[in-house]
Amino acid sequence: GENVEQHPSTLSVQEGDSAVIKCTYSDSASNYFPWYKQELGKGPQLIIDIRSNVGEKKDQRIAVTLNKTAKHFSLHITETQPEDSAVYFCAASTAGGSYIPTFGRGTSLIVHP
């Protein structure tokens, strides 16, 4: 089955800095890669996703890049703000059929004012 590794487990940055979270996956058949943000005491919420036919996708201050050859994808947050502090999860899956994503273990991002 799919295995997703996520690094780092904790990331501490100063407000205004950039933050990068990296994930690797094992199953070359995976073609859909979402990122979820979990604020304290809440359930995860999708913030951005990318499909395997695209190398990069941006949405304001967040972007995701995908390298299918190396089987890794990354989340980039620019100009970080204190409200970006949360746990971020990556996931990998095969789009279609019984959609069963495999999640990484999460990264706790702390943005210091």
Next chain:
Amino acid sequence: NAGVTQTPKFRVLKTGQSMTLLCAQDMNHEYMYWYRQDPGMGLRLIHYSVGEGTTAKGEVPDGYNVSRLKKQNFLLGLESAAPSQTSVYFCASKQRGNSYEQYFGPGTRLTVT
């Protein structure tokens, strides 16, 4: 539109007791999922359902049972709780088709003493 709701929010059980966690969604989604979240372990899939009347095992199904008698509800049961089942439980739902976003509930924090 309440989205995904979970009942109860908190619960303390003694070893050997039973309980049922209720997940309800009002988005007419076909797919529903139960995850557990433990520190440093990410989200692990317990059971899932691809439609009313269907259920399937996920990564960590032992000690849990589920039922999907109505499309909008997905119940997770613990017949004989164990301390190893102390966790935060999240329910999620997804619509059928090419949209792969999972919508998560707020979670249930369960402690088994």
